[in-house]
Amino acid sequence: MDAFWIILTGSLVATSCGLLGCFLLLRKMTMVGDAISHAVLPGIVIAYLFTGSRASFPMLVGAAIFGVITTLLIEFLSKLGKLQEDAAIGVSFTWLFSIGVILISLFAGQVDLDQECVLYGEIAYVPLETIILDSGIDLGPEAVWMLGGNFLLVLFVIYIGYKGLVVTSFDHILASSLGISTVFWHYLLMGMISLTTVFSFESVGAIMVVAFLIGPPAVAYLLTDHLPTMLLLAVLVGILSATSGYFLAVAINGSIAGAMATVIGFSFIIAFLFSPKHGIILKGNASFK
Amino acid sequence: MNYLLDFLLLKDPNVRWVLISVLLMCSSSAIIGCFTFLRKRALVGDAISHAILPGICLSFMFTQSKNPFFLLIGAFVSGWIGLYVIDFITRNSKIKTDAALGLVLSVFYGFGILLLTTIQNAGSAAQSGLDKYLFGNAAAMMLSDIKIFGLFSLVLLAIVYYFYDAFKLVTFDRNFAEAKGFPVKRIESLISILTVFAIAIGIQAVGVVLMAALLITPAAAARYWTFDLKKMILLSAVFAMLAGLSGTFISYTLPKMPTGPWIVTVLSFLALFSILSGRKKGVWAKWRKRKFIEKKMLKENILKCMYHLGESSSNFYQLWSFAEMKDKRYLPSSQLRYGIKKLEKEGLVSVKGNAARLTEKGFEEGKRITRIHRLWEIYLTKHMQLPADHVHDDAEAIEHLITPALEKELEHQLEYPLIDPHDSPIPYKK
Numbered sequence: 001m002d003a004f005w006i007i008l009t010g011s012l013v014a015t016s017c018g019l020l021g022c023f024l025l026l027r028k029m030t031m032v033g034d035a036i037s038h039a040v041l042p043g044i045v046i047a048y049l050f051t052g053s054r055a056s057f058p059m060l061v062g063a064a065i066f067g068v069i070t071t072l073l074i075e076f077l078s079k080l081g082k083l084q085e086d087a088a089i090g091v092s093f094t095w096l097f098s099i100g101v102i103l104i105s106l107f108a109g110q111v112d113l114d115q116e117c118v119l120y121g122e123i124a125y126v127p128l129e130t131i132i133l134d135s136g137i138d139l140g141p142e143a144v145w146m147l148g149g150n151f152l153l154v155l156f157v158i159y160i161g162y163k164g165l166v167v168t169s170f171d172h173i174l175a176s177s178l179g180i181s182t183v184f185w186h187y188l189l190m191g192m193i194s195l196t197t198v199f200s201f202e203s204v205g206a207i208m209v210v211a212f213l214i215g216p217p218a219v220a221y222l223l224t225d226h227l228p229t230m231l232l233l234a235v236l237v238g239i240l241s242a243t244s245g246y247f248l249a250v251a252i253n254g255s256i257a258g259a260m261a262t263v264i265g266f267s268f269i270i271a272f273l274f275s276p277k278h279g280i281i282l283k284g285n286a287s288f289k
Numbered sequence: 290m291n292y293l294l295d296f297l298l299l300k301d302p303n304v305r306w307v308l309i310s311v312l313l314m315c316s317s318s319a320i321i322g323c324f325t326f327l328r329k330r331a332l333v334g335d336a337i338s339h340a341i342l343p344g345i346c347l348s349f350m351f352t353q354s355k356n357p358f359f360l361l362i363g364a365f366v367s368g369w370i371g372l373y374v375i376d377f378i379t380r381n382s383k384i385k386t387d388a389a390l391g392l393v394l395s396v397f398y399g400f401g402i403l404l405l406t407t408i409q410n411a412g413s414a415a416q417s418g419l420d421k422y423l424f425g426n427a428a429a430m431m432l433s434d435i436k437i438f439g440l441f442s443l444v445l446l447a448i449v450y451y452f453y454d455a456f457k458l459v460t461f462d463r464n465f466a467e468a469k470g471f472p473v474k475r476i477e478s479l480i481s482i483l484t485v486f487a488i489a490i491g492i493q494a495v496g497v498v499l500m501a502a503l504l505i506t507p508a509a510a511a512r513y514w515t516f517d518l519k520k521m522i523l524l525s526a527v528f529a530m531l532a533g534l535s536g537t538f539i540s541y542t543l544p545k546m547p548t549g550p551w552i553v554t555v556l557s558f559l560a561l562f563s564i565l566s567g568r569k570k571g572v573w574a575k576w577r578k579r580k581f582i583e584k585k586m587l588k589e590n591i592l593k594c595m596y597h598l599g600e601s602s603s604n605f606y607q608l609w610s611f612a613e614m615k616d617k618r619y620l621p622s623s624q625l626r627y628g629i630k631k632l633e634k635e636g637l638v639s640v641k642g643n644a645a646r647l648t649e650k651g652f653e654e655g656k657r658i659t660r661i662h663r664l665w666e667i668y669l670t671k672h673m674q675l676p677a678d679h680v681h682d683d684a685e686a687i688e689h690l691i692t693p694a695l696e697k698e699l700e701h702q703l704e705y706p707l708i709d710p711h712d713s714p715i716p717y718k719k
Contacts, residue, residue, distance in 0.1 A: 030391040031332050038498065081564040081572055086331040087509045094502030095557035098550030105547055207402065211395035218388050254407035261399020268392060272382060280381050 005127040005141050007246050010260055012147035013200045014238025016154045017212035018220075020193055022227070022234050025217045026169040027189075031086070032074065033213045035093035036190060037197045037206045039070040041100025044198065049107055060198055067194025068187065070096060123203045123256045143203045150199040157192055158231075161185065166227065208257040212238055215264035219271040222278045237267055304541060310435040311494050311533040313442035315552065318491040318500075319507035319529035320449055321483050323522050326508035327460050328480075331501070332387075333375065336394040338488045338500035340371025342401025345422050346408060355419065357434045361441065364489035371397050372481055398497070423496050438490050445483055445490070456480060457518055494533070495549030502553040503529065510560035513567025532556040586689050587620075587628040589658050592637060593688075594618040595647050596655030600713075605652050610644040656716045657696075662688040663709035664699050670710045671703065677710035 024033045040063040047062030070092055077088035126143045158165065167175045168185040175182050197209050204212075220233035245260030252259075273281050325334050341364040348363025349355065371393050378389040405420060449456065458466045459476045467473045484504070492500045507525035515521050536552030566573045594617050599605035611625055620628070629645050632638045637651035647655060662684045669680040691699070700717075708714055 025385075025388050028385050028387050030387045034335075034391050034394065077564065082570060083509055083512075083564065084326075084329055084331070086329060087326055087505050090331045090335055090501045090505040091509055091557060091560055094499050094506070094553050098499055098502070098553040098557075101547055101550040102554060105545055105550075207395055207398050210391060211399050214388055214391035214395060218384055218392055221384065221388075222382060249403070252403075252407050253410045254403040255405070258399045258401070258403030258406060261396055262403050265392075265396030265400065268396070272378065278382055 002127040003246065003250075005144060006123055006256065007243050009123060009126050009141070009143055009147060009203050010242030010246065010256070011239040012144065012151050013196075013204050013209070014212050014216065014242045014260075015235050016147070016151045016196045017200075017209060018216040018234035018238040019154055019158055019231055020189065020196060021213040021217035022220065022231050023165050023169050023189055024193070024213060025221055026227075030214045031089055032071070032190070033193050034210045035074070035089050036067050036070050036193050037201075037209045037213070039093045039096035039100075040064075040066045040194055040197050040201070041097050041206075042066055042103055043069075044201065045100050045103040045107070049103075060195060063198035064191055064194045066096065067190055067197070071187065071190045126203050146199050147203070150196055154192060154196065157188065161188065165189070204257045204260075208261055211261035211264050212241075215261070215268060216241065219264075219268050222268075222271045222275040225277070237264075241267055304537075306432055306435050308534070308537050310439045310442075311537050311548075311552075312530045313439050314491050314494045315503060315507075315529035315533035316526040317442040317445045318487040318503045319525040320446065320522050321480075321487040322504035323508040323511070323518070323525050324456055324460050324480050325484055325504055326512070327518075331505040331509075332390050333372065334484060334488060334504040335501035336375060336390045336397075337368045337371055337485055338492060338497050338504075339394040339401075340397035341365075341368045341485075341489055341492060342398055342422065342497055343367050343404055344370075345419070346401055346404035349408060349419060350404070357437045361437070361489055364492070365485055367397070368485040368489060369482070372485065421496075422492055423498070434493070438493055441486065441490050445486055448479075448483060452476070452479065461518075495552055499549050499553045502556060506553070506556045506560050507532075510556070510563040510567075513563040513570045516569055528556065528559050532559065582689075584628075584631065587624060588632055588635075588637075589654075589689055590618065590620070591625065591628045591632060592647070592651055592655035593658045593662070595638070595645070596652070596659050599647065599652075599655075605655075606646055608641060608644045608646045612643075614645075653718075656718075658688050660716050661691050661696055661699075663713060663715050664696070664703060664706075665691070666709050666711070667703055667706050667715075668699060680710065 021030070021033070024030050043062035043064070043066030044059055047059035050062075051058045073092040073096075074085070074088045077083040077091060078085045081088075083091070126141050130141050131145060164175075164180050164185050167178065167180055168182045172182045175185075193213070197206065200209050216234040216237040217230070219237045220230040223233055224230050241263040242260050245263040246256055248263060249256040249259035271279065273279050276282055322334065325331060344363035344365070344367025345360050346363075347367070348359050351363075352359045375386075375389045375393050378384050378392070379386050384392075405423075408419065455466075455471060455476050458469075458471060459473055459480070463473060466476075488500055488504065491503045495503055507529040508521070510528050511521045511524035514524055532552045532555040535555045536548045539551045540546045540548040563571065565571055568574055591614070594614055595609055596605065598609050598613065598617055599607060611622070611629075614620075614625065615622070629638060629640060632651065633640050633645070636648060637654055638645045638647055665684040665687050666677070666680040669675045669683060670677055705717070706715060
């Protein structure tokens with residue numbers, strides 16, 4: 001049963017991240033996603049200080065705020081400060097992350113968080129913290145419920161805003177001429193990524209959010225040129241990686257999050273070599289025909 | 290206070306060694322970071338520093354020891370592989386650089402975590418402390434580690450010093466270097482090798498996640514103070530050492546405090562300060578320059594307006610009310626009053642209640658601007674073949690910029706004309 005819950009948790013993270021990641025990849029903004037997933041740390045710590053617990057609404061708010069702060073800081077440094085964009089991203093997220101680590105050390109007594117947990121999570125503990133109703137019915141792990149809610153939210157936003165997201169990702173000039181606000185969709189996407197990071201950080205950690213955000217969409221991107229197919233493939237690859245990652249971790253007794261990231265790497269190598277259209281081996285053959 | 294004194298006087302030999310090696314590590318990564326930054330590969334540094342983790346773990350698994358030399362070799366090899374993979378993916382597929390970076394970063398790091406936890410769970414006694422690489426812990430370094438890392442930093446600095454000119458050329462003008470017959474590819478590889486080495490050394494101080502900051506932030510901060518590469522390198526090293534010093538001091542006085550995050554936070558504050566108030570590119574410096582130009586334009590426009598009024602009444606020293614000036618050339622009252630006040634201070638106009646008149650100096654200045662304006666209009670109609678009704682706006686803008694030397698050249702080239710395209714006379718100096 002534990003294995004089921006862990007795989008389900010991983011799959012939920014994989015699905016949410018895979019869907020959002022496709023848009024991030026098409027916008028060439030994956031490193032911003034990486035930055036946000038690190039930079040929400042101070043928000044999480046501050047919210048924890050105020051409420052004294054994890055998995056609460058204030059924590060989501062705190063992290064979402066810091067997600068937006070990261071985007072604003074990057075914009076400020078690159079637009080107003082004229083710092084080149086890659087450096088702006090690097091400066092912003094390392095700064096916010098180190099503030100988060102300092103806050104954790106400062107309030108070590110009050111905050112039951114540690115930096116390792118934030119980075120690579122403890123998905124193995126997910127099945128231990130379950131929601132039990134007063135009547136004694138076990139509803140399953142809290143994390144699964146939260147990630148499930150997040151998944152539905154992501155699905156809802158993408159379903160409702162599909163057109164806006166697609167147009168602003170592919171052709172922002174066309175979007176402007178159609179009266180679609182690129183800024184709105186940009187911040188919506190960044191906000192969703194912050195939320196997903198917060199929902200996921202406790203179970204899988206920041207680094208796995210990044211792996212799931214970039215890896216499966218990159219694999220899907222190599223396999224197809226059709227966006228709906230790409231979204232579907234990204235989700236599939238994510239779930240497969242989460243599942244096989246779990247068994248790999250059990251086999252060699254290591255971190256589950258790390259193993260899932262490793263499997264994502266393997267699936268990328270396979271797609272990179274053997275993708276029918278873009279793989280480097282078959283691509284060469286096609287040109288011979 | 291005693292703490293600070295003890296710390297600064299380096300009474301504790303332990304502190305002395307830690308401090309020296311932190312300073313060396315920080316400055317060497319800041320210096321090599323300048324090249325990374327200028328070549329717009331800042332985030333590559335981030336990816337490499339994550340990619341180093343599996344190398345450290347594998348090297349430990351093979352040697353079963355935490356010998357810093359072997360760990361460094363392992364770190365270097367896997368960092369180098371990460372770098373190569375990023376290049377290979379972007380060259381051979383439609384995946385863009387940002388995604389390739391993120392992919393290598395997260396997959397290598399995840400793989401590293403997998404290995405690290407496997408080692409930890411295997412429970413060998415030798416492994417404890419390996420996780421220091423995640424967040425860095427300069428204060429806990431052994432003397433033997435310090436010697437090796439310090440030595441590597443010195444070698445790195447020596448190489449940068451020796452190849453400085455080649456690095457500079459390749460960084461700023463790759464095509465020129467290639468045309469000149471420089472082995473550009475090899476120089477670039479050398480820069481990359483040094484970057485990977487600097488990262489492998491630097492993660493001792495700040496850890497994998499924050500290593501990117503040690504590489505990028507000092508260079509970014511220094512960039513706002515100078516356009517000279519030598520000064521930029523020196524300044525970034527100073528910033529990095531300042532941050533290293535503060536970080537070490539803070540974790541020396543408050544042992545619970547982590548060194549790395551403090552180094553990065555101090556560095557980021559230095560960067561923010563530089564971005565806001567840097568002398569060359571800073572936000573504040575640029576804002577002040579813009580305000581200065583706006584003020585100059587306002588003053589010159591008022592003088593020109595008063596000169597034009599004088600032209601129409603043939604009395605250049607007449608007293609003009611603010612309302613009359615506004616009729617001639619509209620300006621918001623507040624701006625007009627502000628400009629007049631400044632002009633009075635400089636002795637260009639004299640004010641009487643709600644009216645002002647030009648002084649001798651002000652008259653000459655108003656004349657000069659009018660002259661440039663009209664000369665430019667002639668220049669545009671004559672040499673650019675623009676119709677006379679299209680040249681005014683352009684002249685409005687350029688009249689504030691033309692220097693006396695340019696003005697002379699303009700007069701000379703146009704052969705001292707008497708009237709402009711709108712039949713207004715050109716007022717020459719007496």
